[in-house]
């Protein structure tokens with residue numbers, strides 16, 4: 430019994446050495462995608478009609494958050510009520526200091542468009558999202574799977 434147990438342990442030690450020194454260096458695990466660091470780059474693309482909202486969201490804002498609804502016009506967000514033009518920058522984006530972290534003034538009532546971000550890797554690359562690792566830019570398919578796993582509770586997966 431003692432002999433069998435010791436043999437099994439040696440087998441495990443050798444198997445671990447082979448995996449750590451021979452297999453993993455050749456086939457490294459995919460690096461995890463980084464967490465969102467609130468850089469705000471994605472929100473910078475939300476001006477000039479870069480976002481949309483559903484009829485249900487607009488109705489809800491009109492009933493419960495009129496200060497949000499004031500920037501909706503003919504189903505379009507975010508529109509300056511004084512000029513009827515899109516704001517060049519999302520009016521809810523806050524940045525305490527230049528280059529610092531950002532926050533959203535309507536975070537809990539923001540549109541689904543914002544809740545679902547990031548959706549796809551091409552969009553993240555275009556907007557220079559800081560969640561991306563170097564490998565994500567090379568292998569979009571694998572990166573999309575990692576992203577879909579992160580967003581599983583928020584939106585349906587994009588990758589097949």
Ligand code: SF4
Nearest residue numbers: 472475519522533543
């Ligand atoms: S509504 Fe909030 S989350 Fe959406 S773009 Fe503006 S600041 Fe960003």
Ligand code: SF4
Nearest residue numbers: 465468469471558559
């Ligand atoms: S660009 Fe990426 S890292 Fe930056 S706030 Fe948006 S989701 Fe987060």
